[in-house]
Amino acid sequence: MKRKADYASERVERRISAATSILMCAMTVIAQIAVTLAVDYFLESYANFIYALLEVASILVAIWVYQRSGSPSYKLVWMCLLLAMPVSGMILFCLWGGTHQAKQLSLKKIPPLPQRESLQMASETNLSRLTRESPFLGRVAAYLQKRGFWLYRDTTAKYFGDGGAFFEDLLANLRQAETYIFIEYYIVAEGKIWDQIFSVLKERSAAGVEVCLIFDDFGNLTRMSDATLQAIQDAGIEVEVFNPVHRYVSRIYFNYRDHRKIVVIDGHVAYTGGINIGDEYANLFVRFGHWKDSGIRIEGEAVWGFAAQFMQMWKMMGRTFPNEDDFYRSRREMPEGTGWCQPFCDGPLNNPDNPAEAVYLQLIASAQRMLYITTPYYAVEDSMQQALCIAADAGVDVRLLVPAIPDKKFAYMAAETYWGELLRHGVKIYKYTPGFLHAKSVLVDREVALVGSINMDYRSFQLHYECGVLLYRMPAVEELLEDMDDIIEQSQRYTLKDWEKRSWPRRVASSLLRLAAIWF
Numbered sequence: 001m002k003r004k005a006d007y008a009s010e011r012v013e014r015r016i017s018a019a020t021s022i023l024m025c026a027m028t029v030i031a032q033i034a035v036t037l038a039v040d041y042f043l044e045s046y047a048n049f050i051y052a053l054l055e056v057a058s059i060l061v062a063i064w065v066y067q068r069s070g071s072p073s074y075k076l077v078w079m080c081l082l083l084a085m086p087v088s089g090m091i092l093f094c095l096w097g098g099t100h101q102a103k104q105l106s107l108k109k110i111p112p113l114p115q116r117e118s119l120q121m122a123s124e125t126n127l128s129r130l131t132r133e134s135p136f137l138g139r140v141a142a143y144l145q146k147r148g149f150w151l152y153r154d155t156t157a158k159y160f161g162d163g164g165a166f167f168e169d170l171l172a173n174l175r176q177a178e179t180y181i182f183i184e185y186y187i188v189a190e191g192k193i194w195d196q197i198f199s200v201l202k203e204r205s206a207a208g209v210e211v212c213l214i215f216d217d218f219g220n221l222t223r224m225s226d227a228t229l230q231a232i233q234d235a236g237i238e239v240e241v242f243n244p245v246h247r248y249v250s251r252i253y254f255n256y257r258d259h260r261k262i263v264v265i266d267g268h269v270a271y272t273g274g275i276n277i278g279d280e281y282a283n284l285f286v287r288f289g290h291w292k293d294s295g296i297r298i299e300g301e302a303v304w305g306f307a308a309q310f311m312q313m314w315k316m317m318g319r320t321f322p323n324e325d326d327f328y329r330s331r332r333e334m335p336e337g338t339g340w341c342q343p344f345c346d347g348p349l350n351n352p353d354n355p356a357e358a359v360y361l362q363l364i365a366s367a368q369r370m371l372y373i374t375t376p377y378y379a380v381e382d383s384m385q386q387a388l389c390i391a392a393d394a395g396v397d398v399r400l401l402v403p404a405i406p407d408k409k410f411a412y413m414a415a416e417t418y419w420g421e422l423l424r425h426g427v428k429i430y431k432y433t434p435g436f437l438h439a440k441s442v443l444v445d446r447e448v449a450l451v452g453s454i455n456m457d458y459r460s461f462q463l464h465y466e467c468g469v470l471l472y473r474m475p476a477v478e479e480l481l482e483d484m485d486d487i488i489e490q491s492q493r494y495t496l497k498d499w500e501k502r503s504w505p506r507r508v509a510s511s512l513l514r515l516a517a518i519w520f
Contacts, residue, residue, distance in 0.1 A: 033088075033092070035091075057086075058082045058083065058086035058089055058090050059082075059083065059086075061090060062078075062079045062082040062083055065078050065079055066079060072382065073381055073382075073458060074458070077516070078093055107317060107349070108315070108317075108318055109316075110316055112308075112312065113308050113311060113325055115148075115150070115308075119150060120150065122153070123145055123152070124145075126141075126151040126153050126340055127142055127151050129340075133473070134447065134472075134473075136366035137447060137472050137473075139362065139366070140362045140363065140366065140448070140470065141342055141470070143355075143358065143359070143362065144342055144344050144355060145342075149342055149343065149344040149355075150305065150342070151341075152300070152301040152302035152305065152340065152341045152342065153301065153337070153341075154300045154301045154334040154335060154336060154337055155298055155299065155300035155301050155302040155337045155341040155474075156298070156300055156335045156337040156474075157296055157297065157298045157337075157471055157475070157476035158296065158476065158479075159294070159296050159451070159479035159480050159483065160273070160294060160296065160297070161292075161294050161439075161479075161480075161486070162293075163281040163282040163293050163295075164282045166273070166275055167193055167196075167197075167275075167282055169297060170263060170271055170297075173265050173297075174197065174200045174201070174204065174263075174265065175200055175203075175204075177266055178209065178266055179209065179210065179266045179267070179328075180209060180210040180212070180264075180265075181201065181204060181211045181212070181263070181264070181265055181266075182263065182307065182311075182314075183201075183211075183212070183262070184213075184258065184261070184262040184310050184313065185214075185215050185216075185219075185260070185261055185276055186215070186257065186258060186259045186260065186261065186276055186453070187215070187216070187219045187223055187277060187278055188215045188220060188223070188224060188276075188277045188278075189223035189276070189277060190223060190224055190225065191278060191284070192279055192284055193279050193284070194277055194278075198231075198232070198235075201213075201232075201235065201237060202235040202237075205235050205236040205237055206235075206236070210238075211237045211238065212237070212238045212239075212240075212310075212314060212319075213232065213237055213238065214239075214240045214241075214242055214258065214310070214317070215239075215241065215258075216241075216243065216257050216259070217242060217244045217245050218243065218245055218257050219257060219258075219259075219276075221245065223278070238319070240314065242317070243256060243258070256348050256463055256465075257459075257464050257465070258465045259453050259459075259460065259464035260272075260309075260313075260345065260453050260466060260467040261273055261274065261275060261295075261453045262306050264303060264306050264307045266330060267303055267304060267307050267329050267330035268299060268300070268303055268330040268331075268332045269297065269298075269299050270297070270298050270299075270302075270303040270306040270307070271295060271296065271298075272295065272343075272451065272467055272469055273293070273294050273296050273440075273452065273453070274294055274295065274440045274452075275293045275294070275295045275438075281293055281438075287407070288403070288406070288436035289404075289405045289434055289435020290434040290435035292432055292434070292435065292436065292437045292438065293438045293439050294440075294451060294480075294483065295451070296476065298343075298469060299335055300330075300335045300337055301341075302341035302342070302343055302469070304329060304330070305342070305343030305344070305469075306343050306467070307329075309343065309345045309467060311325065311328065313465070337474065338473070338474060339472050339473035339474035340472040340474070341469060341470070341471055341474065342469065342472070343467070343468070343469045343470075344356075344359070344467070344468060344470070345465070345466065345467040346454075346466045346467075347466070348462065348464075348465070351462065354461050354462065356461055356466050357381075357462075359450065359468075360384060360442065360450075361383065361384060363442050363450065364384070364388055364391055365387055365391070366445075367396045367398070367444045367445060368396065368445055369396065369397065369445050370397040370398075370399075370443075370445055371388075371396050371397070371442070371443070371444055372399045372442070372443045372481070372484045373398075373399070373400050373401065373441070373443075373456065374401040374437060374439040374440065374441045374484065375400070375401075375437075375439075375440055375455055376402070376403055376406075376436065376437055376438045376440070376455060377408070377411050377412075377415060377455045377456065377457040378415040378418055378457060379411070379415060379418070379456075379458050379517040380456060380457065380458075380461075381458075381461075384456075385418060385421065385422070388422060388425075388427055389421065389422065389427070392422075392425045392427045393425055397428070398427045398428065399427075399428045399430060399488070400422065400427055400428070400429045400430070401430050401432065401437060401484065401487050401488065401491065402415070402429065402430070402432070403431065403432050403435070403436045403437040403438075404431035404432050404433045404434075404435070404437075404491070404492065405435045405436050406436070407436055407438075411457075411513075413506065413510040414510060414513040414516075414517040416499070416510050417510050417511055417513075418514075419494070419499055420500075423494075423495065423499055424496060428493065429493070429494040430487070430491035430493055430494065431491055431492050431494050432487055432490060433491055433492050434490055437487065440452055440453060440454050440455055440456075440468075441480060441484075443477065443480055443481055443484060446477060446478065446481060447472070447473055447477065448471065448473070449470070449474075449476065449477045449480045450468055450469070450471075451468065451469060451471070452466065452468020453466050453467055453468065454466045454467075454468050
């Protein structure tokens with residue numbers, strides 16, 4: 001538990017306003033770039049010999065970047081910068097491009113939570129059964145199990161294609177919490193939704209329920225005031241702020257964000273999906289038209305997968321729990337569910353091993369009849385782009401569902417550069433005309449579904465802490481399919497002719513933006 005002095009210290013640190021934090025970050029970036037350009041100019045003008053040595057060094061670094069493991073797109077950007085601007089590129093690479101940054105976040109490297117032998121044996125049994133029924137699905141599950149993400153059986157799932165219904169269900173289960181509540185979100189925004197949730201959390205905390213909250217600082221710079229944070233702490237809720245921006249303005253580590261969406265209640269009920277805590281997610285006010293999102297509730301054995309993910313992050317942030325790990329397991333009788341369920345997570349500390357990206361690739365490759373994907377952003381590696389093209393060429397009904405009204409225009413323009421190739425290979429693209437499609441989900445052959453926080457872009461696959469859950473042959477797979485069919489009915493088909501009609505200034509700008517898409 002934190003002492004009052006610790007909270008007081010945090011309050012002092014957080015006195016820096018959101019606007020000031022953003023301004024400091026911007027000024028730091030501008031100053032670093034200005035210094036590198038000035039050094040570049042000085043060396044080129046007055047020290048040709050030194051400049052030549054640095055040019056050679058930049059070539060060697062570019063070769064090293066090419067040979068090291070990691071994202072090809074990421075490597076290409078740095079190689080171009082190093083070769084085009086040797087001195088500036090070298091300095092900027094040392095500041096922003098090294099592999100050390102994710103490891104220097106204020107996160108402790110701790111071993112995974114120890115798991116019961118019975119849990120591992122049950123997961124092995126579940127994997128054997130799933131593999132017998134479907135070798136393709138068994139391969140996906142085996143890949144995640146090797147990384148410590150167990151496959152569970154006795155679990156039920158309920159899919160939500162609407163933020164209002166999601167929050168209504170969440171509030172109902174929060175009110176029933178008896179032991180603990182874990183909450184981890186990218187955005188916790190002040191408003192009507194937060195007021196309702198906070199009212200329940202405050203009441204449950206007063207009743208002796210242990211409540212722990214993690215939220216990302218960058219995602220909440222302008223969404224949560226110091227007064228709100230103080231009220232949360234005064235209610236007895238334990239709070240951790242992920243990667244505070246003002247602590248890292250000189251090192252630009254705010255690039256790494258906790259993008260997860262997790263709620264765990266008493267180890268028996270858990271929620272995840274694309275829905276953050278904010279009024280726009282329930283369409284209580286309009287942002288970019290109708291906000292279409294998705295979430296899922298699971299009950300039973302698989303909830304422990306999300307509880308373990310939260311507990312791992314909490315401990316990595318230097319916190320402890322007042323009870324042993326097993327205390328946070330469910331005390332209720334497990335439901336009898338059909339199918340299998342597998343929660344998993346990802347983050348930059350795993351690089352270059354990225355489970356989220358690998359799962360997407362495996363799901364695409366496993367599709368035999370149909371592959372539906374919803375994503376608000378699209379900026380992927382060539383391997384994933386080609387996997388989608390190959391699936392469509394092989395006769396799979398591949399459908400990509402995207403927003404018609406984007407929230408980030410530059411990212412949307414960059415995404416357009418990928419769509420021409422997809423369309424030429426027969427991938428069907430649908431734009432959700434009522435507004436902004438923020439859901440992140442994949443459905444394959446009416447057999448398996450993925451719902452989580454993972455966008456189909458570089459940031460989610462490489463830089464963010466993300467989470468998701470795979471549903472193998474569970475009834476909720478059909479619920480997701482019904483929602484996707486409804487999205488398609490409200491969408492406009494985007495054709496190759498539409499893509500070719502883009503103006504030449506937009507084409508040029510989009511191509512340039514694609515090169516920088518890894519930083520959006």
